[in-house]
Amino acid sequence: MISAEQNDRITRVAAADPCGKLLRRYWQPVALVDELAGPRPVKAVRLMGQDFVLLRDESGQLGMMDRDCPHRGADLAYGRLENGGLRCPFHGWLFDVKGNCLETPAEPEGSKLCTRIKQRSYPVVERSGVIFAYIGSGEPPAFPDFDCFVAPDSHTFAFKGLFECNWLQALEVGIDPAHASYLHRFFQDEDTSGSYGKQFRGASADSDMPITQVLREFGRPDISVESTDYGLRLTALRRLNETREHVRVTNVVFPQAFVIPMSSEMTISQWHVPVDDTHCYWYAIFTSFTGPVNKQQMREQRLALYELPDYMPRQNKRNNYGFNIEEQRSETYTGMGQDINVHDQWAVESQGPIQDRTREHLGTTDKGILAYRRLLTAAIDANLAGDQVPMMLSPEAAAAMSGPASIDGIGAAGDPQAYWREADAKRRRESSWAAPRMAALSGRDA
Template sequence: MISQKLNDQITRIGPGTSAGEVLRRYWQPAALTDELTEARPMVPVNLLGERLVLLRQSNGEFVLMTREACPDEPPAYYPESDALEVVQNGPRYPVVEMKGMYFAYMGPSAAPAFPKFDCFRAPDSHVFAFKGIWECNWLQALEVGIDPSHASFLHRFLQDEDPEDSYGKQFRDKAAHTNMPMTQVLREYPRPDIEVEETDFGLKITALRHLENDFTHVRVTNQIFPEAICIPMSREMTITQWHVPIDDENCYWYTLFTSFAKPVDKPLMREQRLKEHRLPDYAPLKNRSNDYRFDPEEQKTLTYTGMGLDINVHDQWAVESMGQIQDRTREHLGRGDAAIVRYRLMLRKAIKAVESNREGALLMRDEAAATIVGPLSNDAITATGDWKEASWEADKQRRAECPWDATV
């Protein structure tokens, strides 16, 4: 457990706050490119506790500008009416368009370079972007993503469907080098050993599920500082997901789905996700107001939660049920929370660096950030004594067969 003072320090993100000043020194997803059209040339953006508007300037460049506050506007949603009056003398933040998303930089110093992560290196044909709202603080949204054990419970499927019918769905694949469905691996081996190591971009998190006959399932996921994760979706696809604060009590998740071998079927993936979200605010159709459409009959036969097959809904329920800002003064972390503990230490270290004007001590802030590639994010089944090398080899093979330059 931690003190209330520390909990406030690592969760609150408005201008001048400790965590907010760290996040402002990194590029933040601000909108999807689908949101800005000729018919809709300005898009309201609520980001890091600031009310902004995204627009394209006459020179073709994009910018985020302060907009007049609308007192009737809920923080996570916005109307299509008159909330877009720009404050001409307010802050102006630079914006870049990348892979179906607009990224904004809201820091006081020069913006850092983008690393050469797979989601940024892949051609547009192999990347799909989407987002959704969660009504909770950004940190608890991030922390569920760096907990490898939760998938065995929260995302437990009681039936194993054919992966060929599961395009674009996480955990609906077969584990690498075996015919065992990933849903079965997670269900039958729910308590992995977890190894966490620091990297030049954040954390590498390895979950080891020891199977029968001296074999081990190795699942490698990553925390990309300050608020993103990169995890395997299937053998062919990874997910890079940012947990972006709207304000202290609401956040967006922005995801880049990246395919190694084949171009992504963007119309299908968008159609799948729009079955669970409404436009234009990308709010989930299953939410607290309708009890996430919980179905007790489904819970008996199909899923652990009884809330459908979309794992985003499972995560949403878990993080929103903690309250809009989790009370960490009452938590009791255990062995399975190793990545969460390490991440909080990294965040506190970054806060101290900013407060002492040592910005160069932050991860991915120097010129070397542009040379960072990867990260390794996959799953494999291998002989227990050789799991490290086998995990690397599985990743190398996938990259060698990739039609775009995915070398590391």
């Protein structure tokens, strides 16, 4: 249990808030690349309570700048994309992707006003179908060479969705290995051959046992948490019998992402990004170690559940998340359909816009959540003191990182670490894109 002041300190993200100051030191997802497709690649973006406009100019350059025109504050998200930049419709002032004012056409002939005007702009980069922006001061950290960033485009797929709650409670559902046995419990097991693109619907690796069966029948995982150079590694063990155990390895990548197994061939790297204090987007990059991702199938699966342009879930609190009494009795633990994102959405949104942690009572299985909160609190304090914070990577340090390993499989009981390390190594050895990198890193360490 924590105080109200401590809760505010780790949840609120305005520029003046301690947590907001910390999160601004990291790259943040702000849009899918798909969102800038079409005839007018301009998009309004809200991130940590600030408003921006994201654009791709006529030459293909990306840019992001403050949304209010520096002339008289009109909304640049409605600007005209022309003549090498974005033009404010109010008086025609034109800005390039770096925020330079190129023209002030209403001013007298020969005016030099535009040379003195600069709209604040921000670094933006594309990575695996997601556009990341950096809105902090100073130099941003380098991107770690994690699987989701080094896999070829053909082997990744990106999507997102809106949660109407604070970012931290949304993230914490992914740091809780125990909830899957309950929140995501299915009373029947589907044919795992039809599980492509669906989480928790396939078979655990090295077995033909459906993950749904494992979670349903073994609801008391033994959870361990260890610190890593990127954040935390969580291992959840479910003993199936005297000789076999289910091993699930998930990761927290500081400050606000997790990497988890989706299936034996695919992982999910997911960020929870504050829109403001009471809304957040999850951004996910799905990474395949085997063949190319069927992007059309995965997109169609998800668009059946999310409405464009805002990626609002079709099942939400306004329609009771599709809750069905008969389904809850006979099909799913929640009665809220087959998609686990809906289950997670209900769980975190039902806690309120910002969870009141002064009223919670944590248990043994919440050790990952406690470890993350300690890590977050220490980083907030260090940042305010001007000390080093996690994951401020140099290019050299970023290039030396890999993985992180995320495994869901069944192996011999007794040595889970040996099992998941070999399962991860085997998957990489057999992957067309991961094997060369694995060999290169091994050679560099030799």
